[in-house]
Amino acid sequence: MKIVACYSNKGGVGKTATSVNLAYAIAQSGQRVLLCDLDPQGASSFYFRVKPSKKLTDERFFKDVERFTKAIRGSDFDNLDILPANMSFRDFDVFLSRMKNSRSRLKKALKAVDGDYDVVLLDCPPNISTLSENVFRSADRIVVPVIPTTLSERTFEQLLAFFDEHKLNRKKLLPFFSMVERRKSLHTQTMGRLRNRYKKLFLDSTIPYATDIEKMGIQRAPVLSYAGSRAAGRAYDEFWREIIKKLQKKV
Amino acid sequence: MFLVRGPIDRQMFGKPGGKLVPVWHEDDSEERYVLLDCFDQSIRRSGAVLIEAAGQLTLIGRDGRTVVQPATRTGNFVGDLEPGPVRRALGMVPELRSLLEIGTGKFRQSRLALIDGEQKTHARARFLTLRPETASSVSEEAEITLASVQGLRGYDKAYRALRKKLGAEVKDDGVASALYGGPVAYIAKPDIKMTGDEPAFQAASDIISAYITVARQNEPGIIADYDTEFLHDYRVALRKIRSVLSLFKGVYGDAETEMLKSEFSELMVPTGRMRDLDVYLLDQDHYFEMLPETLHSGLTKMFDLFSKERQAGLRAFTRRLRSSGYNKKILVLAARFADRDTLDPGPNAKLHATDYACALIWKRYRKVCKIASGIDDQTEDEEVHELRIHCKKLRYLMEFFAPLFPSGEIKGLIKPLKRLQDNLGLFNDYSVQQISLQAFLEDHPTSRSKDNLAIAQSIGALTAALHQRQLDERAKVVSNFTQFDSPEVRKKFRSLFHKKGK
Numbered sequence: 001m002k003i004v005a006c007y008s009n010k011g012g013v014g015k016t017a018t019s020v021n022l023a024y025a026i027a028q029s030g031q032r033v034l035l036c037d038l039d040p041q042g043a044s045s046f047y048f049r050v051k052p053s054k055k056l057t058d059e060r061f062f063k064d065v066e067r068f069t070k071a072i073r074g075s076d077f078d079n080l081d082i083l084p085a086n087m088s089f090r091d092f093d094v095f096l097s098r099m100k101n102s103r104s105r106l107k108k109a110l111k112a113v114d115g116d117y118d119v120v121l122l123d124c125p126p127n128i129s130t131l132s133e134n135v136f137r138s139a140d141r142i143v144v145p146v147i148p149t150t151l152s153e154r155t156f157e158q159l160l161a162f163f164d165e166h167k168l169n170r171k172k173l174l175p176f177f178s179m180v181e182r183r184k185s186l187h188t189q190t191m192g193r194l195r196n197r198y199k200k201l202f203l204d205s206t207i208p209y210a211t212d213i214e215k216m217g218i219q220r221a222p223v224l225s226y227a228g229s230r231a232a233g234r235a236y237d238e239f240w241r242e243i244i245k246k247l248q249k250k251v
Numbered sequence: 252m253f254l255v256r257g258p259i260d261r262q263m264f265g266k267p268g269g270k271l272v273p274v275w276h277e278d279d280s281e282e283r284y285v286l287l288d289c290f291d292q293s294i295r296r297s298g299a300v301l302i303e304a305a306g307q308l309t310l311i312g313r314d315g316r317t318v319v320q321p322a323t324r325t326g327n328f329v330g331d332l333e334p335g336p337v338r339r340a341l342g343m344v345p346e347l348r349s350l351l352e353i354g355t356g357k358f359r360q361s362r363l364a365l366i367d368g369e370q371k372t373h374a375r376a377r378f379l380t381l382r383p384e385t386a387s388s389v390s391e392e393a394e395i396t397l398a399s400v401q402g403l404r405g406y407d408k409a410y411r412a413l414r415k416k417l418g419a420e421v422k423d424d425g426v427a428s429a430l431y432g433g434p435v436a437y438i439a440k441p442d443i444k445m446t447g448d449e450p451a452f453q454a455a456s457d458i459i460s461a462y463i464t465v466a467r468q469n470e471p472g473i474i475a476d477y478d479t480e481f482l483h484d485y486r487v488a489l490r491k492i493r494s495v496l497s498l499f500k501g502v503y504g505d506a507e508t509e510m511l512k513s514e515f516s517e518l519m520v521p522t523g524r525m526r527d528l529d530v531y532l533l534d535q536d537h538y539f540e541m542l543p544e545t546l547h548s549g550l551t552k553m554f555d556l557f558s559k560e561r562q563a564g565l566r567a568f569t570r571r572l573r574s575s576g577y578n579k580k581i582l583v584l585a586a587r588f589a590d591r592d593t594l595d596p597g598p599n600a601k602l603h604a605t606d607y608a609c610a611l612i613w614k615r616y617r618k619v620c621k622i623a624s625g626i627d628d629q630t631e632d633e634e635v636h637e638l639r640i641h642c643k644k645l646r647y648l649m650e651f652f653a654p655l656f657p658s659g660e661i662k663g664l665i666k667p668l669k670r671l672q673d674n675l676g677l678f679n680d681y682s683v684q685q686i687s688l689q690a691f692l693e694d695h696p697t698s699r700s701k702d703n704l705a706i707a708q709s710i711g712a713l714t715a716a717l718h719q720r721q722l723d724e725r726a727k728v729v730s731n732f733t734q735f736d737s738p739e740v741r742k743k744f745r746s747l748f749h750k751k752g753k
Contacts, residue, residue, distance in 0.1 A: 048371075049369040049371035050371060051369065051371075071405070073404060074406065081405075220370070
């Protein structure tokens with residue numbers, strides 16, 4: 001089981017769209033996916049039409065295997081379940097490590113329903129906190145959407161600094177360019193500069209700024225499920241394949 | 252998997268005021284399906300159903316579990332199907348039985364989703380509706396629907412509610428009995444009702460009458476040449492009739508018995524060579540394995556000739572089965588054994604069936620033991636053949652009269668007998684095959700052509716191999732009889748068939 005976090009220390013960069021579409025694409029490929037909506041705004045749950053559970057707000061939640069597994073909801077798509085969480089995260093690291101420990105009750109409880117999850121995808125809230133640090137340690141990879149603008153460039157550098165400061169493995173980071181507008185010279189220039197500065201760190205695939213992605217709010221479904229053959233759909237398709245390849249490699 | 256008989260009432264899935272709304276989705280239009288099974292309906296008897304529709308084979312098991320695979324195949328035997336889950340699950344179909352079209356009908360598929368106010372699905376169901384076409388009409392009453400419910404994690408309530416609405420889950424052979432209608436039409440070994448109090452004349456005539464029906468049921472399949480089992484079953488049925496005539500001594504008058512025996516023998520005559528050829532052809536791979544590759548070309552030529560001979564034989568036999576002469580003859584025989592007024596009863600006709608059965612079986616059993624006890628490794632083959640024939644007769648008698656004895660008892664005795672019979676059967680087959688290969692050689696003299704020379708070489712080697720096999724089987728006879736001749740078996744035979752005071 002691999003844990004992939006989707007994280008950005010800046011809002012409005014397409015983080016939830018990334019989580020939702022990545023989860024959907026991997027599930028479609030036949031792997032079992034659990035998407036954990038850790039963002040207090042609960043947006044990825046919204047896209048899958050799953051109502052956030054009111055009972056899950058207290059922190060005892062992560063200690064309680066039964067409450068955790070009961071909160072999981074099947075999405076309308078095969079192989080894709082949602083944990084519509086909306087909670088405090090004091091014990092989140094404990095929870096993540098239990099998820100990986102094959103002898104833990106949590107792991108067994110997760111397995112009981114339909115076989116093991118192959119990928120657990122975490123849609124993280126947008127701030128650097130104790131939670132984030134725990135996530136960075138437990139996750140196998142951290143997918144980071146970056147809009148190619150000067151402001152995003154700065155927040156990305158802050159994230160790198162945080163990693164160095166806390167002796168976290170930078171190689172876990174999978175930054176990629178999000179909401180890219182090819183017509184804007186600022187975007188192309190920024191992308192060029194960052195790719196040059198951080199050799200091989202950024203993913204090759206990029207996600208464009210597209211109305212089809214914005215329409216997710218109306219469709220309440222992953223882009224790939226309604227616009228799979230269009231530009232945005234094709235971009236997400238390339239994107240998940242690259243992520244899966246990276247996941248197979250050790251850091 | 253749920254089974255619903257008759258049309259589905261869609262109203263029941265979403266009552267007004269309920270929280271969840273039912274959304275129906277129809278998959279394509281109605282399509283034709285074909286119900287497949289072999290002639291003896293092995294699939295149905297196992298409680299399963301095999302359907303071909305829209306390029307797919309769907310096997311619905313006794314428990315409703317369904318497997319699907321592409322319908323593409325090279326022939327209609329299970330071995331001709333592509334490797335896949337359906338083929339793997341069709342173990343109940345005999346290897347030599349061809350799949351046939353047993354029935355047809357229309358099917359359609361639909362899906363149901365129960366969704367909430369956020370348009371989120373809480374539970375789903377798939378429906379496969381099958382409407383069998385009967386000769387008389389396509390009635391909605393005969394329609395059945397198979398439903399499978401899919402729950403989504405965390406929405407147990409909707410899942411449970413949906414299952415509850417669908418009612419009973421498929422069990423036993425619910426699907427099969429719904430789709431086939433009527434009892435299994437063909438049974439190679441029919442259960443013949445016997446009380447034991449009927450006179451021997453009636454018992455014998457009941458058995459013969461039942462097996463005339465069995466033989467006749469195989470005629471269309473022989474003509475269509477679906478598989479070799481039709482001819483085989485036809486022959487077995489006639490052979491059983493002949494056994495009754497020769498084993499049930501004195502039930503019919505002597506002259507009557509002789510005449511009937513010759514009439515049934517005559518029916519069988521043209522089938523003998525064809526059956527031999529079937530056996531050779533079915534065993535082809537085996538023969539090729541027996542010989543080194545250098546001798547394969549002769550075998551190939553020989554099998555080509557066999558296959559041509561079989562085709563010609565089948566054409567001739569088909570003509571015969573369709574001829575008015577044959578049909579008249581068998582109809583007359585069937586009518587005589589149904590009415591029985593014209594049958595001449597013999598001195599034993601009025602004997603009590605059970606007493607008669609016990610006497611016959613006991614006598615035959617003693618005979619088998621007597622011959623077998625005299626057999627050792629030095630005994631002439633003739634004696635071994637003799638033993639084989641008596642074992643066969645004993646087996647037939649036990650099977651004919653099985654309904655008169657506690658079920659299970661006869662089976663328990665047949666099992667060790669069968670082992671001995673299999674051994675003796677192989678011994679006989681290898682011996683007969685050597686003789687018939689020699690005869691074949693004499694019909695194709697080596698001087699005539701180069702092909703015949705190759706055939707002769709192969710037959711020579713084959714005969715040697717068969718002879719060795721015959722010796723191997725011969726060596727097992729004594730030990731197999733010793734196993735059959737155990738104290739328990741002896742005791743059982745005595746207690747069942749030789750009760751004191753009878």
